[in-house]
Amino acid sequence: MRNILSEIFQIGVITIVYITILLLVAPIIDGYFTKLDEAEHLYEILVESMVQMIMVGIVWYYLNKIMRYIIKDKIHINKMNKYKNIISIVAGVAFIGLQSHLISKLEYLAKLHPINQ
Numbered sequence: 001m002r003n004i005l006s007e008i009f010q011i012g013v014i015t016i017v018y019i020t021i022l023l024l025v026a027p028i029i030d031g032y033f034t035k036l037d038e039a040e041h042l043y044e045i046l047v048e049s050m051v052q053m054i055m056v057g058i059v060w061y062y063l064n065k066i067m068r069y070i071i072k073d074k075i076h077i078n079k080m081n082k083y084k085n086i087i088s089i090v091a092g093v094a095f096i097g098l099q100s101h102l103i104s105k106l107e108y109l110a111k112l113h114p115i116n117q
Helices: 002-031 042-074 080-097 100-112
Strands: none
Touching: 002 042, 002 080, 002 100, 042 080, 042 100, 080 100
């Protein structure tokens, strides 16, 4: 029972650390990109969306490395591979969910797709 409570506590700590950092970093990345302007050419919207997704991927890669270091060496939770799926799901939803400019562009592009018409 004590082992289960320890795991639940570790999951909670990892989740709180990740979400806190993501709440600080994700809006900064989103702010570098413009809001959806339907007057722009379709290709401009598509390219900007792709660049933002690439930027999110690069930042996520390095942010994940930093977060693993913080959790392992500073908070002393050593079994990070055990929580890999949890980290991926929580952080992915939070990080992408906070990219409001990207989400609005992707929704716009999806509406224009021939399958959706």
